[in-house]
Amino acid sequence: MMVPILKQGHVLIATIMAALSDEDMRQFREALLDRVVTSRASAVIIDVMAMDVLDSFATRTLREIAYMTKLRGAKTVLVGVQPEVALTMVQLGLHLEGVATALDLEEGLAYLDRVNRRR
Amino acid sequence: MAPPCAIRVPIDSDGDIIIARQKGRALATELGFSPTDVVRIATAISELARNVLSYAASGEIRLEALNSRNRCGLAIVAIDRGPGIADVEQAMQDAYSTSGGLGLGLPGVRRLMDEFKIDSAVGEGTTVSATKWCRR
Numbered sequence: 238m239m240v241p242i243l244k245q246g247h248v249l250i251a252t253i254m255a256a257l258s259d260e261d262m263r264q265f266r267e268a269l270l271d272r273v274v275t276s277r278a279s280a281v282i283i284d285v286m287a288m289d290v291l292d293s294f295a296t297r298t299l300r301e302i303a304y305m306t307k308l309r310g311a312k313t314v315l316v317g318v319q320p321e322v323a324l325t326m327v328q329l330g331l332h333l334e335g336v337a338t339a340l341d342l343e344e345g346l347a348y349l350d351r352v353n354r355r356r
Numbered sequence: 357m358a359p360p361c362a363i364r365v366p367i368d369s370d371g372d373i374i375i376a377r378q379k380g381r382a383l384a385t386e387l388g389f390s391p392t393d394v395v396r397i398a399t400a401i402s403e404l405a406r407n408v409l410s411y412a413a414s415g416e417i418r419l420e421a422l423n424s425r426n427r428c429g430l431a432i433v434a435i436d437r438g439p440g441i442a443d444v445e446q447a448m449q450d451a452y453s454t455s456g457g458l459g460l461g462l463p464g465v466r467r468l469m470d471e472f473k474i475d476s477a478v479g480e481g482t483t484v485s486a487t488k489w490c491r492r
Contacts, residue, residue, distance in 0.1 A: 259370040321395040329464035
């Protein structure tokens, strides 16, 4: 399962289209970081709207992506966490500290605009 | 009570985690669980299946539809013949699992489900049973 990564200006947009196995998730992490380096992106938006489950492994991997991206000077915004998924994550005790979130792709782009203007 | 119908999913690779989760999701939807409960059940399956893979390399997830006169439920049974858990009480402590120690995430799974039970013997394996009841 490949995750398409599109580039729009300085922003990379990765849309996870279906459930990913742990190995797919690891490959996605490597591919995305690779793109952050080669494209000199200043931000990454990860759309997880199609993910019906964000378990401990997926959450940890997303946290890792956000931190590694940060070390490259880019920002990560997670968009599209479904309400049922959010509820389950909280109950399970999973955290996404340090990862910016927005409702959807549009809000994610608007958020990055606001952050950039403040700079 | 009618004998429960059980779906057995062998867990040998990380792709099997997704298969188990999808079967659990389908069964939970069929039984009439709310969308939130369906996600809770699918997530619990994911966590338990990953434990099987990480600690025992292989095992099985059984999904059972429970039907009695006034309620229905779904039981997840994760079975492995791995090393077993030496201190079950310790594995069930939240601080313990989040400290990077055992990291089984079992307290979280217990919070997602209504009933939760671990049988484990060192050197023999572990069976975790977790049940969610349907409100109707």
